[in-house]
Amino acid sequence: MEEESASKGERIGERGVRMGAHQWTRIEGMVIGHRLDPEGVAAELRDRGVLAHMEWFESSPHLLGLTLAVSTDPDAGGAVALVPKGAAQPQPGPSTADLAEELATLFEAEVRLGLSAADHLPEGESPLAESYPGEEDEDATGASRLVEIGRTPASSVPLLAALEGVNLADRELPEGHRALIAQLPPDKLGWNFGELPLVTLSVTDGDFQAFLVTDDHIEHVVTHNWGMENLLVTGAVPATTLPQEVLDLVGDGPELALIAQAVPGADREAFVATTGLKGDAAVVEAVAALGLPVEVASFLLGRTDLEEVEGFEIHRARGISNAIGRSVDIMLTDREKVVHPVFDAYQALSIDRPWIVRSAAAVEAAIGAGLMVLSIRAPRPRKWWAVAGGVVGGLMVVDSVAEIFLAKYVQRKDRERMESESDL
Structure with a gap:
């Protein structure tokens, strides 16, 4: 039953769902008006028998979000x-x-x-400029706390902390998933790092939201905000008389099930x-x-x-070089975990055939240096290609040096691991 409900949400959002003799899909909408009363709008929809879901922020009832179901049948499309x-x-x-x-x-x-x-707003007036007493919170900071759940490798977490410039903590979850928690400053909105899908729960100034990212299209992000007021209008009948599949045509259930x-x-x-x-109860549950x-x-x-959350390992933002070292440590010491096959191959080369790594780095450095010389003498x-060649050449030289240092680091850590095992 649970799987059926979740997949139903996908059908409603993507291709629609057949119910009786008709095919339905959901659409989003909004109503913007001066001193709009959500209950008044709901009463009008109810009188017309419209099936709808309404949501709004308590501080801005003049901005109403609507979700409706419309027919996709050829003879009644858009009804x-x-x-x-x-x-x-x-x-x-209608x-x-x-x-x-x-x-x-x-x-x-x-x-x-x-x-x-x-649009029947009075000319020259905009409800978007309206403000209400208490709408602005003087204690608001814009900082957020979040937890992200996805297939993020443990060895990638130190690098993510360094790249984002924030401290992170992580914990392993079932089926290769990992939970990351962080406190972000106001200028950061989070990240989408790791294999999709990614689920994020965030709290910003008391506003609790959930996000599900399944691909690179922002319009496909599934969201839910527990801080919004909402009202389900079930046409001209009580909600208790309708099957759940009818309520799910416009309700929040399918989105939450997908998350x-x-x-x-x-x-x-x-x-x-x-x-x-609402409030703390929503977060806890x-x-x-x-x-x-x-x-x-x-x-x-x-x-x-962050440092006090039990069961989570802290990763501080201490610079890229430090993060690379910690990431390599994780990959070398966590031998029982699944390691990326590319790194497995690299480690084998660095330890068993180090001359291959040195030779490849030397060739890369020579090519990079040649590109830099050609760029300088141009x-x-x-021309743009000469400048680009110089930049690429410089990056190749830097990369070759990094390859040598990384190979030496891997060799040293492997020696330390072997010595530690021999002492046991």
């Missing part, structure tokens, strides 16, 4: 899903263009539903159930549903410092 009185299945209703026009006229608002839009599905050992039903929670230790929730809520003004 909004309605659930009339006495019905248990959605039926095609087009998105007609509904947008009706709502915009009624609330003197700007309405966008998928590709349809209508949980990407974490080994997660309890998808428990994670989906957190949609109704969401972390527990994903199978993470309670210390992670304590860290996200700011109750525990007549002025130098």
Whole structure:
């Protein structure tokens, strides 16, 4: 049942889902108006029998997010899903263009539903400029705490800490996954490092969110924000009379199920159930549903410092050279773990046939030096290829030196490991 619910979310978002005689897909929209009352909008949608999910921030109710279901049938394409009185299945209703026009006229608002839009805002006025008492938090810092779950190799964590310039802590999870935790300054939004999919939970000034990244397209990122108010409008009937598959056409359930599905050992039903929670309770329950230790929730809520989270190994941002050394140490000492085959081959060459590494580095250095000489001797003004050749040559020289030093480091660590094993 859980797998069916998760895959259903993919069908709704990608190709739609068939229900009864109709095929449905979901669309996103918004309503922008002066002093907009979410309950008033919900009442109008309910009177029309519209199946919809609404969400907004408590400080900005004049900006309403809408999720609707629309038909993809050839004879009713773009028709909004309605659930009339006495019905248990959605039926095609007005087009998105007609509904947008009706709502915009009624609330003197700007309405966008998928590709349809209508604007009846009073001329010269913008609700986006409105502010409400208490909207700005003087204690807000912009700093965030996060946990990222993915297939990130242990040996990559020191390098990630050095490249990002932040301290990290990591813990191994089932099925080759790893949890990374960090506290980020306001100028950093996080990273997408490691094999996809990646799941991230973050808390920024009390705002708790989850992200699922499955590919490089930002529009495909699955998100959920527990800090937003939300309301499910189930047409003209009570929610208790509708099957779950109808509620999932517009609800948060499929997105939350997809996020949980990407974490080994997660309890998808428990994670989906957190949609109704707020504040600290949402953080604690969401972390527990994903199978993470309670210390992670304590860290996200700011109750525990990074260095104090039990079960996590700290990696400080101490520079690239230091990070490379620590990464190599991890790969050499963790022999029982799966090591990248490229590094396995490199280690074998460095220890068993060091002359191959030295010869390759010498050839690389000679080619790099030749490119640099050609670039320097090129007549002025130098063409772009001459400049590029000089840059590439310089990088090759630096890389060749780094190869030699890395090979020596690997050899030294292997000798130390052999001596340590012989003393046992």
